[in-house]
Amino acid sequence: MLAFFLRRVLWAIPVIFFVALVSFFLMHQAPGGPFDKDNNKKQVDGATLKALNARFGLDKPQYINPAAAQTLWNKGERNPMKLGGAYLDSQFFNYLFNAARGDLGPSYRQRGKSVQDILLKQAPFSIRLGLMAFTFALLAGIPLGIIAALKQNSFIDYFSLLISTIGVAVPTFVTGLLVLIVFGTTLKWISISNNDWNDFKPYIAPSLVLGLASMSFITRITRTTMLEVKRQDYIRTARAKGLAERMVVIRHMMRNSLIPIVTIIGPGLVDLITGSVITEAIFGIPGIGNFFVTSLFQRDYSMIMGTTLVYATLIIFANILVDLSYGLLDPRIRA
């Protein structure tokens, strides 16, 4: 188990490197740069631009810097470490070396702040929202799916189908606004604009909105796998040996139907805690969701790389955890 875990963690390193390389390449393929202005606006002066590029290291070559190595060599430097260092004195490798040390670089837009400071300061809001939405999705989704499967074709089954279809089909900007209009403007249970996001209460409405889609998905998956498991031979065996129905459901049916659910909830959790642009915008939650989008619009390179790497890392580790939990759920998978 430990070896399996270590192997997976080691594997993550080249994966993250690959993500960084591809993102970096494609990011620079997109036209424009972080200091561009619209054509009908005052442009950044040449001297200012030069100073900005120098400040953020954008005056260096993108991938490799043979010129710097050559200059060193001509000066008589023969130390391969120093020559190699100069050769890799480029935007990409400088970023990577700094990132490996936990320094995600300065944001180009929010000057004076580093990407990790921004993420660390604002991630807690997204994480709180995500965890609450996730808890709601699990606590409502799994029981609803189980009941729907046990009482197939009953009223409750159709009800769960209705709820989950709405949840999947109606986008969050509709449900979000609807919740605000009904509970904010009409009933005045919640405040639309005056919320302290260090409190717990304001998160209730947005987490229901955000968690609805995940909940629906989990309900459907649970129902489907439960129905499949229900028809397995070992369930008939369990019943035949006289187990109480409750035990059959909990010990045999539920446990065996958990694997597909666990598979989707790992990455699903990451999705929820890395923030939802739309839910955060509607409810005004100062989380990190919007950075995933605005940093791209603004060509804030270090922020794009930072959010991508954080997201990639979380996804990879969520998957590792999911793989580990397979072993716990089903002894046959144990490596």
Place this chain on the structure above:
Amino acid sequence: MKHGNYRGYWVITLLLALLVPILAACGGQTAAPAGTAEQATTAPNTAAPTTNAPEATAAAPTTPAAAAPTAAPAAASGNTLRVNLVTWPDTLDPQDASIANEIGVLTLAYEGLTRLDKDLKTVPAAAEKWAYNADATEVTFTLRDGLKYSDGSPLTAQDFVNAVRRSLDPRGVVGDYQSTLFMIKGADAILNTVVPTDEAKIPELFDKLGVTAPDAKTIKFELTQPTPYFHTLASLWVIYPAKQDLIDKGGETWYEDPANQVGNGPFKLTAIDHAQNLIELQANDNYWAGRPKLDGVKLMFIGDLAVALQAYKNNEIDIIGPDPNDVPTIKADPTLSKEYIEPLGSCTQSFELNNTKAPFDNKLVRQAFNVGLDRASFIRDALKGTSAETVTWIPPGYPGYDAEDKRLDFDAAKAKELLAQAGFANGAGLPEIKISYNSNNPATQGRVEYLIQMYEQTLGITLVPDPIEGQTLNNMRKDVKTAPQFVYGGGWCADYPDPQNWLSVFWQSSSPFAKNIGYKNADVDKLIAQADVEVDPTKRMQLYHDAQRLVIGDAPYIIRSTSKASFLVKPYIQGIESTPQDSNTYPGMTTGLLNATMAK
């Protein structure tokens, strides 16, 4: 199982990696409207959303952080004005600011040597007067007596000198607007200093810089060229006197702590609270003109404009800029329609013509396209009234506006005649004309089609639609060789209210904007060069006036409309002095809400 999972990773990571740039590309599109100024997004006077969508309809939400200020119940706000600024500012460092939502905060908390009044005239502020030397290469500002910061400490000439130095300092924040100070003597030596190699020289260069404080009340600027509009530049945020000792103490993010934001404006910053999405200001008792009439201002950041409208209806907020898509509903609503205002903005919106590419290398053809544009119908039908007609360059409300020049007014018969004079009677013999537009904005498509139909009717010419990805189009437009014949988009938004900003910055043949379309008129250059150094204000305005007449005669662009801002303002708010320079932030931003009151 294991293999399957590994494959899963790679697929996920690959997808992720692929997704990023695609999104990045999308971003470009929105971030780079094919020029259009409809939304007025620039720096000084811009719409709050930084990544602003091109045309009015697309302007809506998706902006960053959103709703949610104070725990205080809505009604208990007393005499405190609550304004939605939409997007949380990236910085509140005056020397670094460039976007309207940043300036919209700073303009309340700080004040320059001068400020702009409701007619966009430059009036005394921290300085009670100023004087130029004979050729306007030196200007001396005299501060008011007994100026104080909001904390009661004295504000001296040296504080302004420090702000100028800080703006130019290559070791510092390097703000986008530092170039407004480049005409100060010795500025170029500082700008050319290589950091960190030569940074030791900087203090010495600062001593040689042409900005000095001979005594605590006097600031003297020495300039490399005559700059008779320097007193207007002295109102800009780049010289707001943020306190040097607090900046030094606060480190790189000093500006996030309201304790460091000790200013000299009508209000003082008391809270910068991201967790509540709230920036709060209170009246500054130490302001030289006395305490403003409002007790305070609460700036809120509701990114989703539909939500902001709900908050407005719910009386949680007093001033918002609504989503353009909601405007028809607002105008139809009996209550809201009375609270809705649409002041003119700071942008002139145009269609860009490449003056070096046939047929637009012919002045008569350019004029024909200008005169053949039925602005009233286009604005009514295609833009749903989100702009106002114009046929001249400097917009109404700005010094230099030329109300008399009607030469480009719509006249279909005259347009056909001009086209015939150019040798293309009824369009015969014209090369194919493509109208290039930003394909990322769905709203533009319909407007381009409308325009094509219009020119079919007025000129008898069929234009070919040419959709191009936004950021790509933007880059094409930055070089006359690649600039398309006819671009849906183009124009200019004021940085500061002086004709120099509209003519010298734009139509002088050395300007990047004139270059990008290959516009060059030696007479215009001559007039502008004279005007730029003319000390006598009347003569100077006349020279700019003449230059503008020549530019309009050349019809380098198709001049279309003036931008409009759009706000909902609660009826109990009085005395807001709005200017075109406020654009899409909040009405009264430029005048600092000095005379605003709330009668509740």
